Amino acid sequence: EIIEANACKDHIHMLVSIPPKLSVSQFMGYLKGKSSLMIFDRHANLKYRYGNRQFWCKGYYVDTVGRNKKIIEEYIKNQIQEDLAYEQMSLKEYIDPFTGDKVKKGKK
Numbered sequence: 001e002i003i004e005a006n007a008c009k010d011h012i013h014m015l016v017s018i019p020p021k022l023s024v025s026q027f028m029g030y031l032k033g034k035s036s037l038m039i040f041d042r043h044a045n046l047k048y049r050y051g052n053r054q055f056w057c058k059g060y061y062v063d064t065v066g067r068n069k070k071i072i073e074e075y076i077k078n079q080i081q082e083d084l085a086y087e088q089m090s091l092k093e094y095i096d097p098f099t100g101d102k103v104k105k106g107k108k
Contacts, residue, residue, distance in 0.1 A: 004076045013076045024062050032056040
């Protein structure tokens with residue numbers, strides 16, 4: 001279950017709940033595999049830029065969540081605005097990799 005997610009220009013933040021029967025590496029392999037198929041299906045020109053089925057990097061960061069779940073959700077929701085403030089960029093430069101739409105302020 002994806003609880004919260006936000007796509008930044010060069011990385012993605014996600015808060016997920018993984019069933020106990022799946023390992024983190026199994027989940028990440030499935031997520032990266034299926035999402036790259038979806039992205040290349042919708043944006044075929046990216047195959048030439050990233051190579052066939054090589055959209056994601058090999059690594060990922062994982063941490064567990066306890067009582068601070070709500071704080072992490074809010075952090076993920078506001079990550080684009082925090083990145084923009086840091087980099088002093090406009091929202092027009094952020095494109096959702098799954099839809100190709102420009103990301104608007106306050107919209108996931």
